[in-house]
Amino acid sequence: MTGAGPRSGSSDNRMSGTVNGSLLQAAEIHGDVYLAGSAPSRTPPYQLPRPPRHLAGRERELGELDALLGAVDAVVLRGPGGVGRSALAASWLRAVSGRFPGGVLHAELTHPGGEPLPAEDVLGRFLRALGVPADEVPATLAERTALFRSATAVEPVAVLLDDAVSAAQVRVLLPAAPGSLAVVTTSQPLLGLVASGAAVVAVGPLADAGALELLGGHLGAERVAAERGAAEEVVALCGGLPIALCVAAALIRARARRTIAWMAERLRDARDRLDVLSGEDDCSVRATFDLAYRDLPDRAKAVYRVLGVHPGSLVPAELAAAAVDLPVEDVAEALDDLVEACLADEVDRGWYQLHGLAHVHASSVPTEDAERARIARALVDWYRSAVRRAGDLVLPARRRGPPPPRAAGDPAGALDWLDRVRGDLGPVLRLALAHGLHHHVIDMCDALKGFFVVRKHYVEAVEVYELTLAAALATGDLAAEIGVRRRLARAFSRLGRAADAEGQVRAMVASAQAHGDRRAVAKAHEGLGLLYRDQGRTAAAVEQLEISLAMVRTQDRPRGEALLLLELGIVLAGTDDVDAALERLAAARTALVALATPDEYNAARADLAEGRVRLGRGEVERAGVLLHRALAALTAHGATREAAGAHLALADWATRAADPDAARWHAGMGADLLGGPGRDR
Structure with missing residues (x-):
């Protein structure tokens, strides 16, 4: 009412200041008052860090995350530092952020120095981002947790939690509304979170x-x-x-x-690699690995330093245990700690492998020279013993010590073990040479002879033999020099390097003659004979092998004599003098099985060669017996290539025996085996 003052006994209805929303004006109010109107609008928080401009090679991980969306309330992206876990999480969450109308929150759960961030600090930031006034954020962790659950109970919310260190740290940060999701990046296993239903997506180095x-x-x-x-x-x-x-x-x-x-x-240069790749602290490869190493238990640190000295890639728990002088069970737990820290992978049960740059970092961890030398000696000692045991199983007739118990293994198993570690043999031998362990190198090479003979890994054989030749020359060991030159010539010949092969044979002959060592001279003639055989000079090969055989017969070397008879028989089988070939092969087999420890592998080679000769002469029944016997023995010894040859010979035998089904089967088996681990390289 214009010009009218307040009535007598009434309240003052004047209003000052600014009002947002509805205003109720009344003189006196009795009972309850209900105000209706729209609450102030609040923009949901969106705290995702900027995703990388380039995300590549993560199709598998993105597919797994897409499949988990809506199915779980927490996903753990687990992998080593620097592998791109956070970049992957940020990229994926940005793509699916529309599924979370309540907002997207983000927190780093670890300080730059590696210390975990208190969960109550993270909750305080989250609550303020969700609109809770700063002066209304409770003081205690329990109260903040309860309020966070209330604040996220209505609309789905996503949270990105980077570098989590424990399940307890994460658990209080899980939003409450159905359809919410926590994406956690970590290098830790977070078993408590996984046990509660969280899914794990492994994030490894890029292919x-x-x-x-x-x-x-x-x-x-x-x-x-x-x-x-x-x-x-x-x-x-x-x-x-x-x-x-x-x-x-x-x-x-x-x-x-x-x-x-x-x-x-x-x-x-591995020594400088981490320095080249390390700039500022937030983009430093070395700092990433330094933090991971710092957080390891002491026992795991010791094993990590051992792996830094080990030059190869594969590490069985027994090897690490020998180097740190601890029980295998304790070292296996330490290796598991390295796996949990995402510094290593367990590539097979009991076999571990450091990630590529982790191995470079481990080798750079400060270690006293004396300790590094002790570790190197322990590693080489272990390989020497393990390779010798395997070599004795591959060719037991060459065994120097007492035979191992029958339960110790079988030839095929020993060959498979050597196949597994063959990529590390060269680096281990170089480590031995660097520490002056020349006799270890010579001994390991001798033990590996059967492996290279059976599996035909000529590339690795050349590497091992050249390192052994350096050790033999350094120590003046004539027998080792002659033996390894002969093997090196053989490997070169198989690789088609005829000039290199002949160079080794000539050097072997010269050295043997200079020393006047009849045993060495006999081996030199044998080497020449095998070289001539590979060159197709059959008559010259027979001449040299016969000279060697005559000399060996005066030296009380029954196995050496038997092997020369075998090689002569194989050479003569390619001539018109098949009767002489059969005579030599039969004599070789008889001598090989009569040894104190029968040489079953080479006896099977004699059977295979004789079976082929007899098949060529039309002696189908006798050939079948010999070829089947050879196949059984060669298969038992893991001699893949020779077993393939036996199958192919049996395919020919089955054709002549009018058994087309058997012929097709043997031909197929032979072809399959020639593509296996025993093929020439």
Whole structure:
């Protein structure tokens, strides 16, 4: 009412200030008052870090995350530091953020120095982001947890929790509304969280294709294609670790004239590799591994240092136990600690492998020279013993010591074990040479002879034999020199390196004659005979082998004599003098099975050669007996290539015996085996 004052006894209805929303004006109010109107609008928080511009090679992980969306309330992205867990999580959550109308929250759960962030601090930040006034955020962890659950109880919320260190740290940060999701990145197993239903997606180093794609994203696909070889080398030297690849790419881009080949050259020296790939603390490969190492238990640190001295890639628990002088059970637990820290993988039961750059880091951990030398000696000692045991099983007729118990293994099992470690044999022998353990090298080479003879790994054989030759020359061991030159010539010949093979034989003959050692001279003639055989000079081969045989017969070497008879029989089988071939082969087999420890492998070779000769003469029934007997023995000894030859001979035998089904089966088996571990390389 205009001009009218308040009535007598009434309240003052004046209003001052600014009102947002509805205003009720009344003189006196009796009873309850209900106000209706819209609450102030609040934008849901969106705290995701900026995803990387280039995400490559993560199709498997993204597919697994898509399949888990809506099925679980927590996903653990587990992998080593620097592998790109956070980048993957941020990229994926950005793509699916529309599923979370309540907002997307993010927190780093570990300080840059490696200390865990208190959960109550994270909850305080989350509550303020969700609209709780700062002065209304409770003080205690329990109260903040309860309020966070209430604040996230209505609409689905996503939380990205980076670098979690424990399940307890994560559990209080899980939003409450149905359809909510926590994505947790970590290098820890978080077993308590997984036991509560969280799914795990493993995030490992990038495969070559993905790593090249990532490098191309930073440098340009055309540039990577133009320097494909150098790019592949950079990828390999970075171990497929995204942080390392990103640093490498940034260093290349920093100067216009830098090429990918320039970076590959800088990374080749393992001693400097981590320094090259380490810039600021937030982009330092070395700092990433330093933090992981710092958090290991003391026992696991000791094993990690051992693995840094070990030059190979595969580490059985028994090897590490020998080097740290602890029970195998304790060392197995320490190795599991390395797996849990995402520094190593258990590639097979009891066999472990450090990640590529982790091995470089382990080798750089400060270790006193005396301790490093002690570890190296222990590693080489273990390999020497293990290789000798395996070699004795492969060719027991060559065994020097007492036979192992029957339960110790079988030839095929020993061959498979040696096949597993053959990539590490060269590095271990180089470690032995570096520490002056020449006799260890010679002994291991001698033990490996049967392995290389049976499995035909000529490339690795050349590496081992050349290292052994260096050890033999350093120690003046004539017998070792002659033996390894003969084997080296054989391997070179099988690889088609005729000039190298002949060079070794000539050096062997000269050395043997210079020392006047009749045993060495006999071996030299044998080496010449085998070389001539491989060159197709049959008459010259027979002449040299006969000279060697005559000399060996005066030296009380029954096994050496038997093997020469076998080689002569095989050579003569390719001539018109098959009667002489059969005579030599029969004599060889008789002598080989009559040894104190029968040489069943070479006796089977004699059966195979004789079976082929008799089949060629039309003696089908006798040939079948010999070939089947050879196949059984060669298969039992894991002699893949010779077993393939026996199958192919039996395919011919079955054809002549009018058994087409057996012929097809043997032909197929032979072809399959020739593609297996015993093929020539």
